[in-house]
Amino acid sequence: MKPKFEEVLFKTFCWITVLIVVLILAMIIGNVLTHGLNSINLEFLLESPRGMGKEGGIYSSIVATFYLILLSLLVATPIGVGASIFLTEYKRKGELLKMIRFTTESLAGIPSIIFGIFGFAFFVIYLRMGWSILSGGLTLALMILPTMIRTAEEAIIAVPNPYREGSLAMGATKWQTIVKVVLPSALPGIITGTILSIGRAVGESAAVILTAGSALGIPKSLVAPGRSMAVHMYVLSVEGISMEKAYGTGAVLIITIIIINFLTNFLTTRQRVKMFR
Amino acid sequence: MQAFTDQNASAGRKKILFSRQLYENAVEKILLSCAITSILAVAVITLFIFYSGLPLILKVGFSNFVLNSTWRPMQGLFGILPMIIGSFMVTLGALLFAIPLALGGAIFLAEFSPRLIAQVLRPMIQLLAGIPSVIYGFWGLIVLVPFLRSYFGGSGFSALAGSLILAIMILPTIINISEDALRSIPKTYKEGSLALGATHWQTIKYILLPCARQGIITAIILGMGRAIGETMAIIMVTGNVPGMPGSFLDPVRTLTGNIVIEIGYAYGDHQQALFATGVVLFIFIMLLNIAINLRIRRRGTSDEAKI
DSSP, X not given: OHXXXXXXXXXXXXXXXHHHHHHHHHHHHHHHHHHHGGGOSHHHHHSOEXXXXXXXXXXXXXXXXXXXXXXXXXXXXXXXXXXXXXXXXXXXXXXXXXXXHHHHHHHHHSOHHHHHHHHIIIIIXXXXXXXXXXXXXXXXXXXXXXXXXXXXXXXXXXXXXXXXXXXXXXXXXXXXXXXXXXXXXXXXXXXXXXXXXXXXXXXXXXXXXHHTOOOOSOOOSTTSOOOOHHHHHHHHHHTTSOHHHHHHHHHHHHXXXXXXXXXXXXXXXXXXXXXXX | OHHHHHHXXXXXXXXXXXXXXXXXXXXXXXXXXXXXXXXXXXHHHHHHHHHHHHHHHHHHOHHHHXXXXXXXXXXXXXXXXXXXXXXHHHHHHHHHHHHHHHHHHHHIIIIXXXXXXXXXXXXXXXXXXXXXXXXXXXXXXXXXXXXXXHHHOSOSOSHHHXXXXXXXXXXXXXXXXXXXXXXXXXXXXXXXHHHTTOOHHHHIIIIIHHHTHHHHHHHHHHHHHHHHHOOHHHHHHSBOOOSOOOSTTSOBOOHHHHHHHHTTTXXXXXXXXXXXXXXXXXXXXXXXXXXXXXXXXXXXXXXXXXX
C-alpha cells in the first residue's frame, strides 16, 4: 500500500511543479500583454519618443534595434557560416578543431555583461568608437557567433553525402561544390540560425547599454549612439518615466519573441520532415 | 601541327588547374580565418578584461579588493565583498527555488507527460527561455517587489526578490538539460526495474535519477552560470545597496549590478575598479565553464567505456 501512496504523492508533485511553471509564464506574459497591448498602435510604432519617452512612441528605439541587429548579422553571418564550412567540410578532427570547439562553447557560456564590459573597454574606449551602433553591433556579433556556427554546422552536416559526390564526380572543385550544392541545401538551417540570433540580439540589454549607450534619438550614422527597445524599456521603468510606455515596449518585445519562436519551430519541423522523407 | 596545339592546350589546362588550385587554397585560408575567430575572440576578451581590471587589483591588493567590505569609490575605498556575497546569495536562493521545480518538470516531461501536454509544454518552456531579461526585471519591479513589500515589510527590493526572478529565468536551462539526461538512459534499465515489480516512482528514484545524476548536476551548474551572470533583471529588483546584507529580505548589490550601475559616470580608478569587478566575475564564470567541460568530457569517456 505504501509504495502506491508514494507514487500518487510523487505524481501529484510533478503535476503541481508543471502547473506552477505554466502559471508563472502565463502571469508574466499575461501581465505585460494585457497592460501593454492597448498602448500599441500605429502612432506608438511610428513616432519618436517625446519628453524623455513619457510621450510619443518608440520609433527611434525600433530603428536603433534594427540597425544593431543588421550590423551584427552582417558581421556574424559570413564569419559563422565560413567557420562552420571549415569545421565540417575541410577539417574534421585535430587539435585546432578541438580549440575552436572549446572556444566556441566558452563564447556561448560567457554572460552578456562580460561582453558588455569587453565591448566598452575594447570598442568604445580602446578603439575610440565611442558609444555607438558600431560598438554595439560588433559586440552583439561576438555574442551571436556561437549560435550561428552551431546551427550552420548542423545544417551542413545534414546535407547528404551523395550530393557532394555527384558534384565532385562532374569535375567541380571542392569550393564549387560547397557554393553550388552544399550551401543551397543547408540554407533553411542557416536561416533558422539567423532567426535564433535575432531573437537573442533583440532582447539583449546589458551588453547594448554598455556599448551603444542609451541616447534617445534616431541614430544618424554608424558612430552615433542609439537606445535599443530593451534598453528603452529598462530606462523607462527604472527611472520611473512612464510605466505605460514601458508596458507597450515590453509587449512589442514579447510579440517579437513569440513570432521568432514560432518561425524557428516551423522551420525546424519542416526541415526534419524533409530529412526523413 | 596537331601535336603543337595539343601541347598548347594541355599547357593551358595545366595553367587553369594551377590557378584553380591557388583559388581553392586561398578559399581554405579565408575559411580558416573565419574558424579561428572564436579562438581570437575568447583570447581578446580575456586579455582586455584583465588588461582593464588588473592594474587596480594590483594597486589595492587582491585580498584587500575581494575581502574588504567597504565600497566608497569616491574616497578610493574599493572592497567588493558585499557584491560577491550578494551575487552568491541570489544565485543560491535561485537554485533553492528552481531545482525542485525544474526537476519535477523534467521528470514529468520525460516520464509522465501525456503527449499532447508535452507538445504544448515544450514551446512554453522555450518561450520562457526566450523572454528578454528586462521583461523579467520589469515584471519583478511591478508585481513581485510590491507583493514582497506587503507580505514581509521593508522595501521589497531584496535578495529574495532577486532569487525568485533568477529562479524563473534558469528554469528552462535546468528543465531541458535534465530532461535530456533522463531520456538518454537506455530503456532496458527502466524495463528491467519495472519487470521486477518496482513502481514507476521507485524506478525513477532508484534507477533513473541516479543514472541521470551527472547530467542533472551539469544542468544545475549551467543554471548557476546563467544566474551569476544575469544583470538587468537582477538590478531592477534587488535594490542595489552596496552594503553587507543581513538577510534575504535586505537589499543587495550583485557583481553584475555594480558594473552596470556605475560605469556610466565612473572614470579613473573608479572605472578601473568596475573593470576589476568584471575580472572577479569573469573568473567565477570561467571556473564554472571549466567544471562543465570537465564533466562533459569525463562523462563522454565513461560512456564510451561502458559500450
